[in-house]
Amino acid sequence: MGLTGNTILITGGASGIGFAFAERFIKKGNKVIAVGRREEKLAEAKEMLPELHTKVCDVSKEEERIELVEWAVNEFPDLNLLVNNAGIQQRVNLQNAAHDWSYYQKELAINIEGPIHLSMLLIPHLKKQKRAGIMNITSGLAIQPGVWVPIYSATKAAMHSFTLTLRHQLADTNIEIVEVIPPAVNTDLGGVGLHTFGAPLDDFADTIFEGLKKEQLEVGYGGTEERLSAPRKEIQQGIKMAWQNFQKNNPDFMK
Numbered sequence: 118m119g120l121t122g123n124t125i126l127i128t129g130g131a132s133g134i135g136f137a138f139a140e141r142f143i144k145k146g147n148k149v150i151a152v153g154r155r156e157e158k159l160a161e162a163k164e165m166l167p168e169l170h171t172k173v174c175d176v177s178k179e180e181e182r183i184e185l186v187e188w189a190v191n192e193f194p195d196l197n198l199l200v201n202n203a204g205i206q207q208r209v210n211l212q213n214a215a216h217d218w219s220y221y222q223k224e225l226a227i228n229i230e231g232p233i234h235l236s237m238l239l240i241p242h243l244k245k246q247k248r249a250g251i252m253n254i255t256s257g258l259a260i261q262p263g264v265w266v267p268i269y270s271a272t273k274a275a276m277h278s279f280t281l282t283l284r285h286q287l288a289d290t291n292i293e294i295v296e297v298i299p300p301a302v303n304t305d306l307g308g309v310g311l312h313t314f315g316a317p318l319d320d321f322a323d324t325i326f327e328g329l330k331k332e333q334l335e336v337g338y339g340g341t342e343e344r345l346s347a348p349r350k351e352i353q354q355g356i357k358m359a360w361q362n363f364q365k366n367n368p369d370f371m372k
């Protein structure tokens with residue numbers, strides 16, 4: 118859909134992958150609106166990127182999603198790209214569910230309910246634009262689940278599925294559907310310091326933008342997109358090895 122001249126709403130745009138994308142989109146001549154729950158984080162992002170527009174919104178809440186879309190469409194009638202990026206990741210021992218359901222439900226609401234509802238709210242507006250798009254940030258764990266993050270992996274598999282469906286249902290419209298499939302990337306996902314082993318954020322974001330420039334619809338890093346066509350045996354082996362490795366580094370996890 119072209120990497121310049123767009124008006125883009127990025128959920129979770131004040132930090133991590135969302136911010137790295139916001140920086141690059143602004144540099145390429147796009148208008149960007151960053152959305153997040155923490156006002157101070159949005160203000161910090163705006164200090165670093167003065168052209169950035171910001172809006173406080175918790176995408177896990179239905180009424181806030183509706184209010185966000187009404188506000189965005191009014192303030193930015195040329196809004197033509199939704200980037201469903203906001204997400205959280207929680208480690209969960211399924212044998213010892215120590216929290217109330219609301220703790221686990223939050224991951225579903227942010228990672229899957231939010232993006233599905235925002236997409237549905239915005240499709241009628243996007244259809245009125247000359248060119249438009251929805252970009253979903255899924256994960257390599259959508260295809261090869263991380264056993265230690267079971268709800269997270271399930272939400273990402275669901276988002277991958279939803280993305281495929283969107284592409285078919287909107288095939289006759291102006292709305293292009295893009296899936297970004299990150300591997301582990303060094304951000305604060307899951308808590309500060311938990312992803313320092315991941316790919317460097319700037320290298321990851323630059324590589325994704327190279328893929329977007331080439332108009333790839335499924336864009337990965339370090340081969341994550343190749344997992345989409347990997348044999349089942351290879352995926353099963355990958356799940357097992359990653360889980361063994363996690364348990365070696367976190368021997369108390371299943372206690």
Ligand SMILES: NC(=O)c1ccc[n+]([C@@H]2O[C@H](COP(=O)([O-])OP(=O)(O)OC[C@H]3O[C@@H](n4cnc5c(N)ncnc54)[C@H](OP(=O)(O)O)[C@@H]3O)[C@@H](O)[C@H]2O)c1
Nearest residue numbers: 129133134153154155175176203204256301302304305306
């Ligand atoms: N980093 C990785 O290893 C990795 C790998 C695969 C996929 N991903 C995906 O990439 C996306 C971005 O993650 P990240 O790594 O950049 O993590 P991050 O640094 O923790 O950023 C997540 C962003 O989402 C926002 N957010 C979280 N809950 C929200 C809510 N309820 N409403 C609005 N905004 C919310 C956060 O802002 P507030 O807290 O202020 O709301 C934050 O700006 C996620 O979908 C994640 O699953 C990341």
